[in-house]
Every structure is written in C-alpha cells, then in structure tokens.
Amino acid sequence: MSEKFDNAILHTPFQSLHVNTQNFLRLKSLEYRLSFSEIRNLIEIAIDLQMWNEPSLQEIWIDDTQKKKILLHVKNFYETTKLKPKSYPQNPTLKTEHKIKFSTVAKESLGLGSCPVASPKTRCCNLMTLDAVESCGFDCSYCSIQSFYNQNTITFDKNFAQKLSSLKLDPNKRYHIGTGQSSDSLMWGNKEGVLEALFTFAKANPNVILEFKTKSHNISYLLENEIPKNIIATWSLNPQTIIDNEEHFSASLEERIKSARALADIGVLVGFHFHPIIVYEGYEKEYEAIVNKLLESFTCKEVALVSMGTLTFIKPVLKKLRQRAIDSKILQMPLTDASGKLSYPLQIK
Ligand code: SF4
Structure with missing residues (x-):
C-alpha cells in the first residue's frame, strides 16, 4: 500500500504540501485504501486550497465509513470554493526576496x-x-x-x-x-x-x-x-x-x-x-x-x-x-x- 502511495505522488506537487497535510494524506490513503487516481486528485485539491489560503484538506475532511461520501464532500467543498469570486486581503504581505x-x-x-x-x-x-x-x-x-x-x-x-x-x-x-x-x-x-x-x-x-x-x-x-x-x-x-x-x-x-x-x-x-x-x-x-x-x-x-x-x-x-x-x-x-x-x-x- 505504501508503495502504491509512493508511486501515486510521483511527478505531483506532493512535496510542496505542508508537512501536516502530507502526513494526513498518507495516513488516510492507507486507512481508506485510496486508489492511485484518488490520491492524485486529493493532492491537487490540497495544494490548491493551500495556495488559496482556504481551509486545508485535514480541516475539511469528515471521516465516514463510506469512502465515497468523504471524497464527495471534499470535492463539493473544493468546487464551491473554486467557483466563488476570490477575495483578496486588503493589506497583503508583499514579496520582497527575488534572487535573479x-x-x-x-x-x-x-x-x-x-x-x-x-x-x-x-x-x-x-x-x-x-x-x-x-x-x-x-x-x-x-x-x-x-x-x-x-x-x-x-x-x-x-x-x-x-x-x-x-x-x-x-x-x-x-x-x-x-x-x-x-x-x-x-x-x-x-x-x-x-x-x-x-x-x-x-x-x-x-x-x-x-x-x-x-x-x-x-x-x-x-x-x-x-x-x-x-x-x-x-x-x-x-x-x-x-x-x-x-x-x-x-x-x-x-x-x-x-x-x-x-x-x-x-x-x-x-x-x-x-x-x-x-x-x-x-x-x-x-x-x-x-x-x-x-x-x-x-x-x-x-x-x-x-x-x-x-x-x-x-x-x-x-x-x-x-x-x-x-x-x-x-x-x-x-x-x-x-x-x-x-x-x-x-x-x-
Ligand atoms: S513576462 Fe514578466 S511582466 Fe510579463 S507576465 Fe511574465 S512575469 Fe509578468
């Protein structure tokens, strides 16, 4: 199972996820026997939520006996967030470091x-x-x-x-x-x-x-x-x-x-x-x-x-x-x- 997970994360932005999210996803993929494509979809959702400064995968996750229900809930949250007009902070922290x-x-x-x-x-x-x-x-x-x-x-x-x-x-x-x-x-x-x-x-x-x-x-x-x-x-x-x-x-x-x-x-x-x-x-x-x-x-x-x-x-x-x-x-x-x-x-x- 761990080998399947390691294969699924290849060539994905998994390593760019916060460590807590990485550990959570690894744990849940074992617990719910997530498929190769389910793992990859969740990585994409998790990284987008992280970039958008929205609640993380672990924050929106609701455990259930049915894997389908959990994944549907995650997908619905993601799609709703994606479709709502984005809201930018009034005073964002401006990037300062840029080495070229x-x-x-x-x-x-x-x-x-x-x-x-x-x-x-x-x-x-x-x-x-x-x-x-x-x-x-x-x-x-x-x-x-x-x-x-x-x-x-x-x-x-x-x-x-x-x-x-x-x-x-x-x-x-x-x-x-x-x-x-x-x-x-x-x-x-x-x-x-x-x-x-x-x-x-x-x-x-x-x-x-x-x-x-x-x-x-x-x-x-x-x-x-x-x-x-x-x-x-x-x-x-x-x-x-x-x-x-x-x-x-x-x-x-x-x-x-x-x-x-x-x-x-x-x-x-x-x-x-x-x-x-x-x-x-x-x-x-x-x-x-x-x-x-x-x-x-x-x-x-x-x-x-x-x-x-x-x-x-x-x-x-x-x-x-x-x-x-x-x-x-x-x-x-x-x-x-x-x-x-x-x-x-x-x-x-
Ligand atoms: S070329 Fe430079 S200025 Fe133009 S979109 Fe790309 S990063 Fe921005």
Missing part, C-alpha cells in the same frame, strides 16, 4: 516568430514576437514563461544587435513586432545594449511598428534618447489589488500610468493592455476606475491601442504553479477548455 542571475550567451538564431497565441481557432492580430531577452524579473503568478525558462536566470544574446541588423524584412509589408513576450520590454533598460539595438532596428525599418510592452516604470533610456516614431510603448494594466497579490515586483498602477503620461508628453504613442482581466470581489469597480483614470489622463490621439483579454492558462503553467505552491488565488476560478488552453467559461467572458 544574468547570463549572456551567443544564441543560434534570432527569436522572431508569430505570436504563440496565433492558431486557426483564434482571430489573429498578426503580431510578431521578438525575444530580445529571455525570462523576466517580475513574477506574475499567471505568466506562461515560468513554464519554459529557468525563472531565476535572465538571458541576453550577445549578438542580438548584429542579428537584428542583418534581418531582412519585406519593405512592402507592414509589421507589428512586440518584445514583451519572452520578458518585460523595459524593465532591463538598455542592459547589454538591447534598447539601443532595437532603436537602430526601428530607425532602419520604418515599416515596422515596434511595441515595447511593460509592467515597469523604467523609462529612463526612452527619456534620454531620441525615440524613433515607429516605437510605441504599452502598459499592461490591472487594479492595484491584482498587482499586489499576483504581479509581484512589478510597478504600481500609478507608476505605470505616470510613465505612460511622461512618454506621451514627449510625443511617444502609448497603449494599454487590460490583460489578463481577472474576476474577483470588487473587480468591476476597480477596472472601471482605471478606465476613468485613462480617460482623464490621455487624449485619443496619444493612444495607439487598447486591448482586452481574460486570464488563460496553458497546461504546463498549472503544473508549474502547483509545484511552486506560492500564495496565489489565481487558480481559484472556473477553468474550461479554450482551444486546448484553460480559461473562464464564455458566459463570464
């Missing part, structure tokens, strides 16, 4: 391609993504890149400028290229000459709209250098509640809007992404307040784009999040299939 390393390598090729979201099932805006830097120094709980880069190592390509200058684009075509897919576009400033290379590229290719998408307020390089007209700077915006709880280490909402205003003041076109829009207690009021703030602060002519998108996960991100077991309510939501990804049901969207 830098590495500079000679990459084989330039990371330029179609946006990964493009598929026959999506209506594409034809954005192309350019991986100027790999991995990010912010730590948004919902971010996809945690599942494909080593999160603590930020990688620069030492031949980035050279590769970019040799890139041949069709002069008769218009391109929309963004650098905010594999990292934040501005948080590193001009480290390793990244922004300088991108400015040179934008100047040489006026048929490119080059978008810097960011959650930072590091705009000093843009304030100190002449910015090519085809560069636009865009900010992902979320209410401060979400920034405090789910977008760790990023600039505050006020700092983001102030930075956008500072660039608009020197004639740079700016834009705003309401992405991901997250449903929680009070979200309608807080998103509306942002919209009103933008309407007060910018004219239509200063704003190149406003986009909207809801929270969507690729499956490896769910796995990574549960392994990390950080304090986060991000997965406390109904998750339904959205063309192979997971997102809110259409009704909520």
Whole structure:
C-alpha cells in the first residue's frame, strides 16, 4: 500500500504540501485504501486550497465509513470554493526576496516568430514576437514563461544587435513586432545594449511598428534618447489589488500610468493592455476606475491601442504553479477548455 502511495505522488506537487497535510494524506490513503487516481486528485485539491489560503484538506475532511461520501464532500467543498469570486486581503504581505542571475550567451538564431497565441481557432492580430531577452524579473503568478525558462536566470544574446541588423524584412509589408513576450520590454533598460539595438532596428525599418510592452516604470533610456516614431510603448494594466497579490515586483498602477503620461508628453504613442482581466470581489469597480483614470489622463490621439483579454492558462503553467505552491488565488476560478488552453467559461467572458 505504501508503495502504491509512493508511486501515486510521483511527478505531483506532493512535496510542496505542508508537512501536516502530507502526513494526513498518507495516513488516510492507507486507512481508506485510496486508489492511485484518488490520491492524485486529493493532492491537487490540497495544494490548491493551500495556495488559496482556504481551509486545508485535514480541516475539511469528515471521516465516514463510506469512502465515497468523504471524497464527495471534499470535492463539493473544493468546487464551491473554486467557483466563488476570490477575495483578496486588503493589506497583503508583499514579496520582497527575488534572487535573479544574468547570463549572456551567443544564441543560434534570432527569436522572431508569430505570436504563440496565433492558431486557426483564434482571430489573429498578426503580431510578431521578438525575444530580445529571455525570462523576466517580475513574477506574475499567471505568466506562461515560468513554464519554459529557468525563472531565476535572465538571458541576453550577445549578438542580438548584429542579428537584428542583418534581418531582412519585406519593405512592402507592414509589421507589428512586440518584445514583451519572452520578458518585460523595459524593465532591463538598455542592459547589454538591447534598447539601443532595437532603436537602430526601428530607425532602419520604418515599416515596422515596434511595441515595447511593460509592467515597469523604467523609462529612463526612452527619456534620454531620441525615440524613433515607429516605437510605441504599452502598459499592461490591472487594479492595484491584482498587482499586489499576483504581479509581484512589478510597478504600481500609478507608476505605470505616470510613465505612460511622461512618454506621451514627449510625443511617444502609448497603449494599454487590460490583460489578463481577472474576476474577483470588487473587480468591476476597480477596472472601471482605471478606465476613468485613462480617460482623464490621455487624449485619443496619444493612444495607439487598447486591448482586452481574460486570464488563460496553458497546461504546463498549472503544473508549474502547483509545484511552486506560492500564495496565489489565481487558480481559484472556473477553468474550461479554450482551444486546448484553460480559461473562464464564455458566459463570464
Ligand atoms: S511582466 Fe510579463 S513576462 Fe514578466 S512575469 Fe509578468 S507576465 Fe511574465
């Protein structure tokens, strides 16, 4: 029986559970002869409840002679908790410790391609993504890149400028290229000459709209250098509640809007992404307040784009999040299939 348990916990976030929960689950799996899949389901439920700061598995467990009844009770509690709008604390403890390393390598090729979201099932805006830097120094709980880069190592390509200058684009075509897919576009400033290379590229290719998408307020390089007209700077915006709880280490909402205003003041076109829009207690009021703030602060002519998108996960991100077991309510939501990804049901969207 113990061997079955040890096999069932392989490749699960079992080790990220609090020790008390681990011991409880081990004990109950022996007592009730839980099956392989029952153990795995309970691990997933237990880790989610732990991340959401809800009562633990042992707190909701009610012993019964019928295993079915116990499991049904646990499942019902979990589903009800998952479906209720999440409620964030007023004064969350902000994360402070974040160790990151830098590495500079000679990459084989330039990371330029179609946006990964493009598929026959999506209506594409034809954005192309350019991986100027790999991995990010912010730590948004919902971010996809945690599942494909080593999160603590930020990688620069030492031949980035050279590769970019040799890139041949069709002069008769218009391109929309963004650098905010594999990292934040501005948080590193001009480290390793990244922004300088991108400015040179934008100047040489006026048929490119080059978008810097960011959650930072590091705009000093843009304030100190002449910015090519085809560069636009865009900010992902979320209410401060979400920034405090789910977008760790990023600039505050006020700092983001102030930075956008500072660039608009020197004639740079700016834009705003309401992405991901997250449903929680009070979200309608807080998103509306942002919209009103933008309407007060910018004219239509200063704003190149406003986009909207809801929270969507690729499956490896769910796995990574549960392994990390950080304090986060991000997965406390109904998750339904959205063309192979997971997102809110259409009704909520
Ligand atoms: S700022 Fe963007 S790239 Fe960085 S962690 Fe957040 S979502 Fe990911």
